[in-house]
Amino acid sequence: MRRVPRIGPARTAAAGAHASGPVLDEDDGLNLVLFHWVGRTFALPSAQVYGLGAVVDGGSSIGDLLGLPEPEAAGGTLTRSTERMLRVIGPHLEKGLRVQEPVLQRHFSARSLYPLPALLAACLHLGCVRALARWDRGEGPMLIPVLDARRLPGSRASDAAPCVADGGGGAGRINP
Amino acid sequence: MCADQGPENDTPVGTAAVDNADPDDALACILAGREADEGQIVDVDAETIKTVVFAVRDDLYAFPGHQVAEILPLGRIWPVPGCPPALEGVIDVRGVVWSVLGLAELIGAGGDDDSPTDAPGAILLGRVVDMQSGLRVGPVLDVLDVPLTHIMPPPETLPEPLRSLALGVVEQPVGGAIRRVVLLDMQPLFAHWRERG
Numbered sequence: 058m059r060r061v062p063r064i065g066p067a068r069t070a071a072a073g074a075h076a077s078g079p080v081l082d083e084d085d086g087l088n089l090v091l092f093h094w095v096g097r098t099f100a101l102p103s104a105q106v107y108g109l110g111a112v113v114d115g116g117s118s119i120g121d122l123l124g125l126p127e128p129e130a131a132g133g134t135l136t137r138s139t140e141r142m143l144r145v146i147g148p149h150l151e152k153g154l155r156v157q158e159p160v161l162q163r164h165f166s167a168r169s170l171y172p173l174p175a176l177l178a179a180c181l182h183l184g185c186v187r188a189l190a191r192w193d194r195g196e197g198p199m200l201i202p203v204l205d206a207r208r209l210p211g212s213r214a215s216d217a218a219p220c221v222a223d224g225g226g227g228a229g230r231i232n233p
Numbered sequence: 234m235c236a237d238q239g240p241e242n243d244t245p246v247g248t249a250a251v252d253n254a255d256p257d258d259a260l261a262c263i264l265a266g267r268e269a270d271e272g273q274i275v276d277v278d279a280e281t282i283k284t285v286v287f288a289v290r291d292d293l294y295a296f297p298g299h300q301v302a303e304i305l306p307l308g309r310i311w312p313v314p315g316c317p318p319a320l321e322g323v324i325d326v327r328g329v330v331w332s333v334l335g336l337a338e339l340i341g342a343g344g345d346d347d348s349p350t351d352a353p354g355a356i357l358l359g360r361v362v363d364m365q366s367g368l369r370v371g372p373v374l375d376v377l378d379v380p381l382t383h384i385m386p387p388p389e390t391l392p393e394p395l396r397s398l399a400l401g402v403v404e405q406p407v408g409g410a411i412r413r414v415v416l417l418d419m420q421p422l423f424a425h426w427r428e429r430g
Contacts, residue, residue, distance in 0.1 A: 097312065123314040173313075174323065176366045177332035179427045183315025189323060189330055200311040200323050200330065 086166040089190060089203065092143065092156035094120045095128050098201045100190055101145060103162055105206040108144040110153070116142055118155035122210050123183065128157075148211035165190050170203070185209045281378040285357065286407060286414055288371035289337050293407060293414045295377070296357065297400070300419045302365070303358040304373055320426075324356065324367055331358060333367040339422060340395045364423040379403050384416060391415070398422055 088103035099119060118140075120127060141160050142153035169191040173181065185208040190201045283298030303326075310322040310333050319338035323330050333356060336342075356367045384401035391399060400416040407414070 125314060171330045174330055174332040174366065176334075176364060176423060176426055177313060177316065177320060177323065180317050180320055181313070181315050182317075186313060186315055189311075189313075191325060191328075191330075197309075198325055199309075200325055202313050 086164055087170060088162060088164050089201075090143070091159075091161045091163060091192075091201065092119070092141075093159065094118070094123075094125055094157050097125070098192075098199065099123075099156075100201050100203045101143070101206055102203070105146045106143055107146065107150070109160060110142050110144070112140045112142050112155055113153065116153040116155050117149060122154075122185075145206035145209075147207040147209055149206070149209060154206075154209075163192070165192075169193075171200075279380040279382055281380050282384075284377050284379050284403075284414075284416060285373060286375045286377055286405065287355065287357070287373045289340070289342050290371065292342065293374070293405075293412050294336075294340075294370070295379075295403075295414050295416050296359065296419060297416070298376065300359055300361050301357050302360045305356040305358065305367070307354045307356055307369065310369070321369060326358065326367075331365065331367040333369055334422075334426070336368045336370050339426075340398060340417070341392060342395075359419045359423070361419045361423060364427060366423060366426075368419075374407055377405055379405065379416075387415070394425075 089100040090103050090106045091098055091100050093099070118127075119125070139158050140155050141158055143156050143160070144150065144153050171189045171191065172178075173186070173188065185204050185206075186202050187205045187208075188203040190203050192199050192201055284295040285298055285301045285304065286293060286295045288294075305324075305326065308324065310324055312322040313320075316322070319335050321333045321335050324333055325331075354369060354371045355373045356369050357373075358367050359365060384403050386401055387396050387399040388402060391402075395415065398417050398421055400418045403414050403416060404411050405414050406412075
């Protein structure tokens with residue numbers, strides 16, 4: 058089985074050298090940085106990730122930005138030691154973005170990256186969700202939302218109207 | 234007497250009418266009655282529509298068969314942040330990603346509890362014109378051929394948004410009992426959602 062490399066600051070710093078745009082490898086695939094929040098997996102193009110470090114005060118969590126429940130609300134027993142701070146391009150470059158471990162870098166072939174289904178794309182309220190990646194794990198494939206760090210809202214989701222505003226349906230609710 | 238026997242005559246053939254008939258004409262009466270009966274069996278060649286009948290909570294619904302590309306057992310649905318409540322996520326079907334809508338929420342049949350109570354359910358892969366999506370429903374109960382003449386217009390009492398999505402209502406034998414089945418149309422269902430985007 059292919060070993061999934063863990064990323065560290067040095068590795069992500071190297072990926073950050075290509076931060077001018079998405080990097081297509083020889084097989085037209087893409088390196089993605091996978092991370093977690095309350096049991097859910099998300100991905101960012103590695104070219105948008107400058108580094109990974111310890112949590113410092115002041116950064117937003119990916120849960121805040123996407124309107125996901127806080128770990129405590131979800132019944133989790135999260136401690137700061139299970140969180141890491143991602144330095145990503147866009148509005149969170151300076152303060153960083155809090156995510157949960159494990160944080161992995163993995164290569165995805167072009168065939169395992171999918172555009173959003175049309176109906177979903179039309180109804181989605183988060184412009185930072187760009188695509189889906191199919192991750193073939195041992196226990197079966199999973200579909201991971203691929204985010205665009207440049208389109209992440211600049212503050213907590215509750216304050217970020219352009220990214221989470223309800224289009225009129227669902228009585229103002231959105232799925233977390 | 235016998236000549237009066239016809240489809241409009243409610244008198245059962247072979248009982249009172251025949252008993253009162255001339256014995257010499259009894260056979261003629263019976264045969265006339267049989268012809269009248271046969272004349273009523275016209276549904277055999279009636280135009281029908283294939284329907285996929287399923288449950289959502291306690292009620293029965295159906296989609297025209299030509300709008301359902303495939304029926305899948307309910308499996309893992311991967312959530313996508315930022316979706317409206319009825320858009321539950323995505324699934325991978327042999328390398329093709331489909332969005333999944335929760336039909337209960339779309340037709341206003343969802344309860345306060347967001348968790349599906351109609352499990353074990355199914356996912357119908359729906360396709361109309363240029364739109365497609367999966368639809369999470371309750372158990373799929375049957376695939377029925379329904380004569381078009383049996384489809385009644387949606388009753389005024391049908392609540393919105395169900396009424397605007399309904400092609401009609403049909404009474405069908407399902408599970409040993411005659412049940413009301415609301416025949417839905419995917420076209421306005423999907424169009425409504427696409428326009429909202």
